[in-house]
Structures are given as structure tokens and as C-alpha cells.
Amino acid sequence: MNYAKLKFKRNDARSLYGQLVEALESAIEREDLTAGTRLPSERALAAQLKLSRTTVVNAYRELEARGLLRSHVGRGTFVCARPEPADAPFAWRGKVSAFAQLNADPALRNLHLDTMNSRLISFAAGIPAIECFPLADYRRLIEQVLRESSDAVLGLGPTEGQAPLRKAIAARAGTRPERVLILSGSQQGLDLIARCLIDAGDTVVLDRPGYVGAIQTFRAAGAKLVGWDTVRGDLDELEDLFLRYRPKLLYTNPTFQNPTGKVFSLRERRDLLRLAVRYRIPVVEDDPYRETYLDAAPPPPTLYELDEHNIVIHHSTFSKVLAPGLRLGWLAASEYVVDQLALIKQRENLFTEGLSQLVVAEFMRSGLFDEHLAKLRREHARRRDRMSASLAEHLPAKFLTHARPKGGLYFWCRLGHGLKGRQLLQQATAAGVVFANGEIFYADEAGAHELRLCFASQTPDRIEEGIKRLAASLKSGHERDAPREESLMPMV
Amino acid sequence: MNYAKLKFKRNDARSLYGQLVEALESAIEREDLTAGTRLPSERALAAQLKLSRTTVVNAYRELEARGLLRSHVGRGTFVCARPEPADAPFAWRGKVSAFAQLNADPALRNLHLDTMNSRLISFAAGIPAIECFPLADYRRLIEQVLRESSDAVLGLGPTEGQAPLRKAIAARAGTRPERVLILSGSQQGLDLIARCLIDAGDTVVLDRPGYVGAIQTFRAAGAKLVGWDTVRGDLDELEDLFLRYRPKLLYTNPTFQNPTGKVFSLRERRDLLRLAVRYRIPVVEDDPYRETYLDAAPPPPTLYELDEHNIVIHHSTFSKVLAPGLRLGWLAASEYVVDQLALIKQRENLFTEGLSQLVVAEFMRSGLFDEHLAKLRREHARRRDRMSASLAEHLPAKFLTHARPKGGLYFWCRLGHGLKGRQLLQQATAAGVVFANGEIFYADEAGAHELRLCFASQTPDRIEEGIKRLAASLKSGHERDAPREESLMPMV
Numbered sequence: 001m002n003y004a005k006l007k008f009k010r011n012d013a014r015s016l017y018g019q020l021v022e023a024l025e026s027a028i029e030r031e032d033l034t035a036g037t038r039l040p041s042e043r044a045l046a047a048q049l050k051l052s053r054t055t056v057v058n059a060y061r062e063l064e065a066r067g068l069l070r071s072h073v074g075r076g077t078f079v080c081a082r083p084e085p086a087d088a089p090f091a092w093r094g095k096v097s098a099f100a101q102l103n104a105d106p107a108l109r110n111l112h113l114d115t116m117n118s119r120l121i122s123f124a125a126g127i128p129a130i131e132c133f134p135l136a137d138y139r140r141l142i143e144q145v146l147r148e149s150s151d152a153v154l155g156l157g158p159t160e161g162q163a164p165l166r167k168a169i170a171a172r173a174g175t176r177p178e179r180v181l182i183l184s185g186s187q188q189g190l191d192l193i194a195r196c197l198i199d200a201g202d203t204v205v206l207d208r209p210g211y212v213g214a215i216q217t218f219r220a221a222g223a224k225l226v227g228w229d230t231v232r233g234d235l236d237e238l239e240d241l242f243l244r245y246r247p248k249l250l251y252t253n254p255t256f257q258n259p260t261g262k263v264f265s266l267r268e269r270r271d272l273l274r275l276a277v278r279y280r281i282p283v284v285e286d287d288p289y290r291e292t293y294l295d296a297a298p299p300p301p302t303l304y305e306l307d308e309h310n311i312v313i314h315h316s317t318f319s320k321v322l323a324p325g326l327r328l329g330w331l332a333a334s335e336y337v338v339d340q341l342a343l344i345k346q347r348e349n350l351f352t353e354g355l356s357q358l359v360v361a362e363f364m365r366s367g368l369f370d371e372h373l374a375k376l377r378r379e380h381a382r383r384r385d386r387m388s389a390s391l392a393e394h395l396p397a398k399f400l401t402h403a404r405p406k407g408g409l410y411f412w413c414r415l416g417h418g419l420k421g422r423q424l425l426q427q428a429t430a431a432g433v434v435f436a437n438g439e440i441f442y443a444d445e446a447g448a449h450e451l452r453l454c455f456a457s458q459t460p461d462r463i464e465e466g467i468k469r470l471a472a473s474l475k476s477g478h479e480r481d482a483p484r485e486e487s488l489m490p491m492v
Numbered sequence: 493m494n495y496a497k498l499k500f501k502r503n504d505a506r507s508l509y510g511q512l513v514e515a516l517e518s519a520i521e522r523e524d525l526t527a528g529t530r531l532p533s534e535r536a537l538a539a540q541l542k543l544s545r546t547t548v549v550n551a552y553r554e555l556e557a558r559g560l561l562r563s564h565v566g567r568g569t570f571v572c573a574r575p576e577p578a579d580a581p582f583a584w585r586g587k588v589s590a591f592a593q594l595n596a597d598p599a600l601r602n603l604h605l606d607t608m609n610s611r612l613i614s615f616a617a618g619i620p621a622i623e624c625f626p627l628a629d630y631r632r633l634i635e636q637v638l639r640e641s642s643d644a645v646l647g648l649g650p651t652e653g654q655a656p657l658r659k660a661i662a663a664r665a666g667t668r669p670e671r672v673l674i675l676s677g678s679q680q681g682l683d684l685i686a687r688c689l690i691d692a693g694d695t696v697v698l699d700r701p702g703y704v705g706a707i708q709t710f711r712a713a714g715a716k717l718v719g720w721d722t723v724r725g726d727l728d729e730l731e732d733l734f735l736r737y738r739p740k741l742l743y744t745n746p747t748f749q750n751p752t753g754k755v756f757s758l759r760e761r762r763d764l765l766r767l768a769v770r771y772r773i774p775v776v777e778d779d780p781y782r783e784t785y786l787d788a789a790p791p792p793p794t795l796y797e798l799d800e801h802n803i804v805i806h807h808s809t810f811s812k813v814l815a816p817g818l819r820l821g822w823l824a825a826s827e828y829v830v831d832q833l834a835l836i837k838q839r840e841n842l843f844t845e846g847l848s849q850l851v852v853a854e855f856m857r858s859g860l861f862d863e864h865l866a867k868l869r870r871e872h873a874r875r876r877d878r879m880s881a882s883l884a885e886h887l888p889a890k891f892l893t894h895a896r897p898k899g900g901l902y903f904w905c906r907l908g909h910g911l912k913g914r915q916l917l918q919q920a921t922a923a924g925v926v927f928a929n930g931e932i933f934y935a936d937e938a939g940a941h942e943l944r945l946c947f948a949s950q951t952p953d954r955i956e957e958g959i960k961r962l963a964a965s966l967k968s969g970h971e972r973d974a975p976r977e978e979s980l981m982p983m984v
Contacts, residue, residue: 062735090803092828095740095774100688100832112648112842130646139638146631154622154815156604184676184819188841196592220839246556248587280558282587311582323646327676327845336584340592347712349680350604353819353845 001032003040003048016051020059028068028079037079039069102220114434115457121466123435126258126320126409127457128292129379133323134372138359145358152358157351159342161330164361172364173314173332174305181338181345184352186288186317186329187213192341192348193249193284193313193331194221202248205241209412209441209450211258211286214251223248225443230254231262235271242279249282255299256289256408259441259452263406266300273303276311283312288320291373292456293407294381310334318360320409321373326356380409380456386463387411387455394471402453409456414449419474421451427473433466493524495532495540508543512551520560520571529571531561594712606926607949613958615927618750618812618901619949620784621871625815626864630851637850644850649843651834653822656853664856665806665824666797673830673837676844678780678809678821679705684833684840685741685776685805685823686713694740697733701904701933701942703750703778706743715740717935722746723754727763734771741774747791748781748900751933751944755898758792765795768803775804780812783865784948785899786873802826810852812901813865818848872901872948878955879903879947886963894945901948906941911966913943919965925958 006023008016027033039045042060046053060077063069070080115125146153152162160166161182170177183189190213198204200222206214208227218225226245228238230252241247254264254272264272276283285303293299304314310333317329331341345351363369388404391411402413415421421437428434438450458466498515500508519525531537534552538545552569555561562572572586607617638645644654652658653674662669675681682705690696692714698706700719710717718737720730722744733739746756746764756764768775777795785791796806802825809821823833837843855861880896883903894905907913913929920926930942950958 058735061738064738090769090772090774090801090826092774092802092826092832095689096832097687097689097691097694099691100836112651115648116650125648127647130643133642133646135638135642139635142634142638143631146627146634150625150627151622152817154625154817155619156607156617156816158608159604184841184845185843187839191840195589197587197589199589199591202589217839243554246553277582278558280582282582282584309582310584324648324842325644325646325846327841327843334582334584340584340588344592347679347709348683348840349676349819350816351677351819353676353848354817356845356847 001027001037003045006049008049008051017055017058017062020049020051020055021062024059024063025068033079035079038075039077039079041076099220099222102222114429119432120429121433121458121462121469123433123453123455123458123466123470125324125436125457126454127324128320128322128376128409129383129456130323131459132372132376132379134363134368137363137368141359141362142355145355145362149358153354157354157357159346159351160338161352162354162357162361164365165330165357168361168364169330170332173302175332178335179332179338181331181333181341182352182357183317183329183331183345184349185324185327186286186315186319187217188345188348189315189329189331189341190214190217190284190286192344193315194218194223195344196337196340197248197282198223199248203245204249204251205238205245205247205281206251206443207253207257208443209259209438209447210251210443211253212436212440214286215441215443218251219443227443228252230257231260233262233264233268235268235275238272239275239279242275242281247281249284250276251284251286253286253289254303255287256292256405258289258408259410259412259436261403261405261408261410261412263299269300269303269306273306273309273311277309280311283307285312285314286316287314288317289408290316291321292377292380292409294377294384295406299407304332313337321376322360326360328352328356328360383458383460383463384411384455386460387453387467390464390467394467395474399471399474405455409454411453411455413451413453415451415474418449420448422448424451424474427476428470431469431473433469433473435470493519493529495537498541500541500543509547509550509554512541512543512547513554516551516555517560525571527571530567531569531571533568591712591714594714606921611924612921613925613950613954613961615925615945615947615950615958615962617816617928617949618946619816620812620814620868620901621875621948622815623951624864624868624871626855626860629855629860633851633854634847637847637854641850645846649846649849651838651843652830653844654846654849654853656857657822657849660853660856661822662824665794667824670827671824671830673823673825673833674844674849675809675821675823675837676841677816677819678778678807678811679709680837680840681807681821681823681833682706682709682776682778684836685807686710686715687836688829688832689740689774690715691740695737696741696743697730697737697739697773698743698935699745699749700935701751701930701939702743702935703745704928704932706778707933707935710743711935719935720744722749723752725754725756725760727760727767730764731767731771734767734773739773741776742768743776743778744795745778745781746795747779748784748897750781750900751902751904751928753895753897753900753902753904755791761792761795761798765798765801765803769801772803775799777804777806778808779806780809781900782808783813784869784872784901786869786876787898791899796824802829805829813868814852818852820844820848820852875950875952875955876903876947878952879945879959882956882959886959887966891963891966897947901946903945903947905943905945907943907966910941912940914940916943916966919968920962923961923965925961925965927962 008019042053042056046056069077071077112125115122166177166180170180194217198221202223203226204218204223205226205228207230226241304312313331313333315331318326398416400413400415402411425437436452438447441447500511534545534548538548561569563569604617607614658669658672662672686709690713694715695718696710696715697718697720699722718733794806796804805823805825807823810818890908892905892907894903917929928944930939933939
């Protein structure tokens, strides 16, 4: 476009700046200036048109404010759109922040949507046996709490959590109530930790494979994610990662690890802690499955209990042992960390709803929680055994291999024949069964041939039916898409 | 320190790198190198010591990983601490992120802590008359929901909210359920909006004075805050701010504004919207007080209802009309915005606890909510009148002036005699009454002589008693700290 053609009337009622805005706007309208065109610098245009530089600066700013121009520092000012008609709906897309753009991954939500779809048998999300939920006790305790403590339920509550629940959790976790922070679900804990400790560009070392919610949270915080193979559990490898990346924190799930089921031995725990202390790397111990041991004695002590340096943030939830709908999680850490996290929590949702906190506190205090856990373990063991038997019956090892978990909620499986979990998931969904495909547990591109089955959330009959459906879609997929021989080999 | 004195054994079992680490560590230990000392560049030290540059780089890295050195891009590498003994507690302070450092303001939490302190008569936090809460109905509906929908209560819930509540809110707000997002308290909405739309350095224009939670949230997101005097409500001024700052959004509370009580007229609403559309500035309409009108007919329609361009995010809560303990808020916006916010909400706490959602939905559907609102308005009017009368009786205008609010929960007051709200608050707290001092409603340094009294949360007798205590501390403060005549003048 030839800017020299623009004419200005110095004795017009309209300001020069207004005339320039109008002239540029109609040039964009007529597409004399098309999207992407770089405008002259303010100084150059001012010189060419014999206007003051301020006039041009103000005109560019107004056009920017109206979304027609966009300036990029060091690159100049560009035409970015034609003016929209006055009644066009607002273009929200251009308004989204860098953080929100990192948040566009709906993997977790989709997992949940599938699980809420009653047409499907879901082995996808990690949910305990809801049939064991002590509904009658729960209703009775709600009545009791509303009768005795309605002020605490209806009024403002402390951001750190209701005192009786902090006390009950502290007693169980071997710490003091001031070191416990109640969370509106354990996902909130991950988010708070990320907001408290991670600046964009920081590195986080985490289990590989590991919990999808942690991967998403730390990624959304702009962290660089570096996986550590938890099953191999090689501490030299971890030390190399510490040295090479100087990470801001280590995130790990050392007890019935999600998705692999791995349990760190006491010795591995001590070695890991020693390393973390040596390199001053905070450890986030995600520990939702501690109470879900199925066979033998309880697992070794938590990293938090073994820690003598306040370097561990212990993090857990009632979602895997009571019900995810309660939205109750908690963490234990040094008082300084609890205080910092509480300040951020206040900004997220002020405080956690009080009724369920007080009910669960009473549930723990009265011993009902321990009774419930014993019952839940028996039912989970039954379901695990049924899934194990169903898998053995319907899915020979050439199709799918797995280890029998000793706790947690999952079978972590590897597909044979080079089959891919994501393809299988499509076929399986059509056949009425869903699971979690392996990719979502990796921050990199791995996991194509793995998958996770939650054994705890379905009744034994539904488990049998679901595994049958899975086997049928797996076999039909195998027949239809049989891969060539060479690509089979690495999958054995 | 004289680095040339460092000696290295080339045929030692220890690596050169290990020897350098040890030498520097003991120099720091002995305080030959003190905290803040700048080390030579890696290249310079390598040349001086005749080591390879890689050796020096690796040594610096290890010492950094162990927290003894800190490097700043472009400035060099500095000694940051002496090595701590192996059993010293972990130094969390140095690990906190830039975001967390912006979150260190405990104003809102302190306001709440004061309100939870039963020794104090609190006019501080904005809470409705909890005595009006329909506890019997609420208990009955909890029973009903647990009987009829325990799966929805215990299982995973949709991030966007329970369908019956989205439907009930949409009907009331004049929109469609897909455009409603349920929030775990309205504070969550502000946080989600900030995370979705604000990058650090963006400008937000907001009411001045305005809601403390919004100020804190946008500040914590790294936004530059620019106040607009909502009471004057000058649209030319707002246009100047749009032009000058090109803000990312406008946050306003146009109906019974917190803290001033201002209600925008229909015409002001239309003008404001026209301006926002012209400059393409998204509008966050915070609207928690709409149903709290006390005298005349309901207030004019919401900006959201008047908006024809999808430019408004409407945002509200049940905390100001039912009870803050429920932790239930909601927003209405275009489907694209709801979707973006839901993805971030999923990262914050997956979904909102379901029981209270379903109970409130049934409460709205059955008509009980409207009955409750009518009752609440009558009680609030009674409390407002009582506070108005108490203020008139105990605090003559030379001490404190105020306007009688027509809705909302607050008296916005100005102190006479140059008295400062923050000083008064100290005296008042000692006398057993608290309020919100004016400064917290300003993003800049103003508000020293203003204060906000919530009239809704205390019974009429407690209001009378609280105002008496306030008057006593105000008068005693005035006698003790009477300022000189010239500083009195501007406060009249």
C-alpha cells in the first residue's frame, strides 16, 4: 500500500489522529492492507506523512486495542484481522493466556467422562469399590454433624482445613496437625505444589511411567519433565538426573505405584532420601494407595516418616479408599510449606467445604474408617483375583502380559503382537469396555503398547464381562490389523 | 580468595572435578569464600587452574545442585550459603516460585480468621444472615439426594458441574446450561479467569475501590492493576484507560458494588458494554449481590443479559445468599470460555463436590430458594436499619459518615478527624469488634480513612453492641491521637 496517498486535513473538526485511525481502518477493510502485512515503524510513517510521532503512536495503539493491529516487540506492528461487524461474536480465542494454552490436554477429563458413561464397563479411572462405601454410617454422621456443628458447616472455614480432620489425619500419618493441609481433592495438592515451587522452565523429575494428573499439572506449570524409571529404581540413574538437570523437585509414588504397582523397599526409600538430601531436591511423595495392600502386611513406612530433614511433602486422598465424590485430599509437610501452600489455596477456593471434612473426621475417630478399610481390602482382593483369572482365561500371554498387583487398584499390562493401546481402545469402546491407554502415563512418546486396567471399581461379574469384551476386540483387532513379522519382535 | 593456591593431583584416584568440588566446598565452609562472593567465570578459572572448562562447569553445577552456589544469567555465579550440616532442616524458603512470592498477602485470610474468632463481633467478612439458612429443608434434601442419587454423590462428577444445578442456574440467569460452569466457590472463578486470560505483565482494569479477592487474584497472576472509579462511573475515563493500557480485561461488580454499594443504571450498563465491545476488552461481571436488594424492585438486568457479543463472563456465588460454607459458585460465559475454564478447573480440583450441588439444585427447582431469598431480604433490611440507627446514635458524622445501602451486605464509611482505619482496627479488635479497613479494597495506597462494615452477618442486638464498642474505641482513639488541625481539613 502506498501510504503517501493518505490525505489529512489539518483544519478538520476531526483530530489528525482520528483521521489516521479511520484511514488505516478502511484500508484494512478494503484489504489494501491484508492480514500479516507489516506496517512502517511509527517514526517512518510519521516522517512520510508529516505527522507527529505521537499521532502515529496513538493511532497504532487504538487500532491495536480494537484488535486490528498487533505489535511484537522487536519485530514491528502487523495487521492481524479485518474489522469485524459490530454484531459479530467476540473472538475469545485470541485472548487466552500462555498458561491456558498449556492446559489444553483433556486426557484426564476424557478418562472421567468414559467412566461416567453407564453404557460402558470402565476399567479406566482409578476408583475403589463404591459398593463398600458405608452409606448408612455416612448419612447418620451427616445428621450428627449438622446437629452439633452447623456453624462450622455453614460459615467460613479455615483454609488449612477443619481442626478435627487435621488431627485425625496427623495421628494416622505420624505427624502434628499444624503440618497437615486439607485439600479439595488431591489434584488440588499437585496444583498448589506446582504453583508454589515451579517457575516455567524448571525441571521436574517424575516416575516413568507415572500418574497422568501429575504429568499434566507440572507440564501446565511450564516445567520440563524428566522421567525416572521407577520400576528399575536405579539410584545412580536418579543421581545422574539430579546432576544433569538440577530439578526443582522429584515427584514419586513409592507405594503401589500408579500405574506399575511397584513398592519401594525400606532400603530403597532410605537411599532415595539420602540422595534427595544430598542434592537438596524436595520430594513430593504421592501416596494414595498406602491403605490398599491386599496380601501381606502393610507396606514399608512412608518417605515422610523416614525423612529427618523436612524435605518430603507427603500427599494423599480419600478418593482411593472412600469415594472420589467427597473431594477430600490432604498433604503433610513442614509448617513453612503448609503455610505457603495455604496462601495459594486461599486464592484457589478460600477453603474446603466443611461438612464432608467433619463427617470423615468423625468416621476416622470412631474407628469406622479402619473397619471400612478391612472390608474394602477383602473386596478388592476378590476383584483383583477375578480380573487375574479372567485375564488368564480370555487373554493368553501372546496377547497381553501382566503382573498380579499386591495393592493399589490396577493391572499394568503389555500388549503382544505389536498391538497399540490407542487403537485397541477405539475397538474396545465400540464393544462397550474402556481402559487407560499407556501413553497418558508418559511425559514423552512411550507407552503405545501398554495399558492400565482398574480392577477395583467394577463388581466381579462386570469384570468378567468387561475382560471378555476386551478379549474379543483385541483378537478381532489382531486379525484385522495383523502387523508384519518384523514389527512383532520388540513387543514379545 | 586466591584460587591459584588450589592444588590438584592429576594421578589421584579422585577425579579432577571431584577435587575441585571438594576444594571449593571447604573454602566455603572455612568462609574463605563468603556468601555473595562472585566466582571467576568457568572459562577464567579453567585457564587459571589449567583444568578443562568442562571440569569447572561440572563442579559449579554440582555445587549449585547442592545449594552452595547460585548462577544468575548474565551476572555470573555466586556463593549463596555455607554447606549445612547433614541433619539441618531443609531450607524451603529458597525453593519458592515467583508466583508463590506474589501470593504472600494474607489480607483475605486474616479477615476470615477474625470472623471465625467467636470472641469478636465481626463486621469484617461479607456473610449473609446464617440464622435464615433453611437448615431443616437442607437436611431433608440431603437425605433425599443420598437416597436417590448416591452414585452421583460418591462417584466421579463432571468438571463443569452437576447437570441439575447447571440447569437451575441457567434458567435463573437467562442462559443455557452448557454456558454455566459450577465453581468450588466464586474465588475459584476469579482464579480460573486469571489463569485463562492473564499473562504476567498484562493489565487489568478493575473497580476502585473494589473486591479484595479480585485484587489479590489478579495481582498474584502478575497483572498490572489499574483502578477505575466506579462510583463516579465516568465512561470517558474508562475509555482513556482502555486506550492507554490496552487491558486484558475489565473486572467490575455493577450491582450493589463491594464495597461502595453502587448500582449501575441500565444506561450506564449499555454504555459500558458498548465501550468494551468497541475496544474488544472482555468484561468480568462479578455479581454476587444481585438477589440482595432491600428496598425497591430488583436491580437492572445483568451485563451478561444485555451483552450481544459474548464479551461478558458473568460470575456469582451462593455464599452471599445461602452460606459460604457450601463452597458453591458459578459463572456463565460463551461455550468456548466455559470449555477453556473447565480444562483449568480440572487441573485445580477435578470437579466440585456433588452433594451440595444436587441439594442446591433441588432447593432452586422446588421454589424453596425464592422463599428463602424473600425471608433473607426482610432480615437483612432489619439488620441494615439497625446498623443505620446505631451508627446515627453512637457515631456522629464528624467521626464517621456513610450512605444507607439499598442492597448488598455493607456500609461503606469514611472516618472523620483524619483518623485511620488501620489504627482504629487495632483499638477496635482490643475492644472486641472488627471490620474491614479501607486499604484492602485498593490496589494502590488509598483507603486509609475508609472502612467497610458488614451489616448482614450479626443479629440486631450484636450489631448494636458492636457499633457501641466501635464508637468507644473510635472516640478514645480520637482523644489519644488527636491530629493537628491542618491535617483534619481534607477528611471532612
